[in-house]
Amino acid sequence: MTAKTLFITGASSGIGAATARVAIAAGWNVGLFARSEHKLRSLSDELGDRAMAFKGDVTSLDEQNKALANLRHTFGGVDAAFANAGMGLENPGTEGGDPEEWHEMVHVNILGLLHTAKAAIPHLRQRKGHFLMTGSAAGRVHIPGSVYGASKWFVHGFGGNLAEEMKEWGGRCTVIAPGMVNTDFFDEEKPDKLQPEDVADAAMFALNADPRNAVREVFLMPND
Numbered sequence: 001m002t003a004k005t006l007f008i009t010g011a012s013s014g015i016g017a018a019t020a021r022v023a024i025a026a027g028w029n030v031g032l033f034a035r036s037e038h039k040l041r042s043l044s045d046e047l048g049d050r051a052m053a054f055k056g057d058v059t060s061l062d063e064q065n066k067a068l069a070n071l072r073h074t075f076g077g078v079d080a081a082f083a084n085a086g087m088g089l090e091n092p093g094t095e096g097g098d099p100e101e102w103h104e105m106v107h108v109n110i111l112g113l114l115h116t117a118k119a120a121i122p123h124l125r126q127r128k129g130h131f132l133m134t135g136s137a138a139g140r141v142h143i144p145g146s147v148y149g150a151s152k153w154f155v156h157g158f159g160g161n162l163a164e165e166m167k168e169w170g171g172r173c174t175v176i177a178p179g180m181v182n183t184d185f186f187d188e189e190k191p192d193k194l195q196p197e198d199v200a201d202a203a204m205f206a207l208n209a210d211p212r213n214a215v216r217e218v219f220l221m222p223n224d
């Protein structure tokens, strides 16, 4: 059987890099998209010929269109896309928040996700493919004043709507919603929390489900 191909944004570290490793081990081809060229190169060297690195910013629709076209040209098609790139805020809350930071975060967490979907759907439609996005435990509960959490509420709302749209042609859409994960998202190590591999496994669970089974959300929490 021909290997399937997965496009991952935010692939230079954390959840995205872990998903790339797990997907390669499961026989997929992967397209790695992020801004840090050095980290992407080192990961694609580690993963071998079935990985391609694309330096780009999720706020650019054009850069994602080009990466996806390149991926399809090399591997023959794109079966799945994981919109995982995202950022948090240094200044929490609304009263204490920094509008400049909100501006950047909304561009990455909301518009970046929309651009990934806009760029990927035409490819996925050809293969009755699968779109995944990284939501959050913070997108399922109310956290006092959290603007980051609200950006993840958008992910969950949009994920359900996109699932309904993709269903019209047999596509599937999944929101992966983790609690705290031990990644570069935080300045200090979180050994007792979820590890990025746990979240990668959740993504693979949704991708590997029988086509009759649209896994709409996987919600995972650290058990500490």
Ligand code: NJP
Binding pocket: 009, 010, 011, 012, 013, 014, 015, 016, 033, 034, 035, 036, 037, 039, 056, 057, 058, 059, 084, 085, 086, 087, 088, 108, 112, 134, 135, 136, 137, 138, 177, 178, 179, 180, 181, 182, 183, 184, 185, 186
């Ligand atoms: O963090 P990290 P995670 N254009 O910092 C990329 C969500 N989440 O794996 O561009 C393109 O290791 C950045 O790459 P680079 C979180 O909201 C986390 O934890 O090279 N890429 C890097 O690869 C996010 O949506 C937790 O700097 C951009 C990646 O994003 C997702 O998980 C809990 C970019 C961030 O990797 C992955 O974060 C939760 C841009 N403009 C949800 N800006 C948690 N860690 O606890 C950033 O519920 N990236």
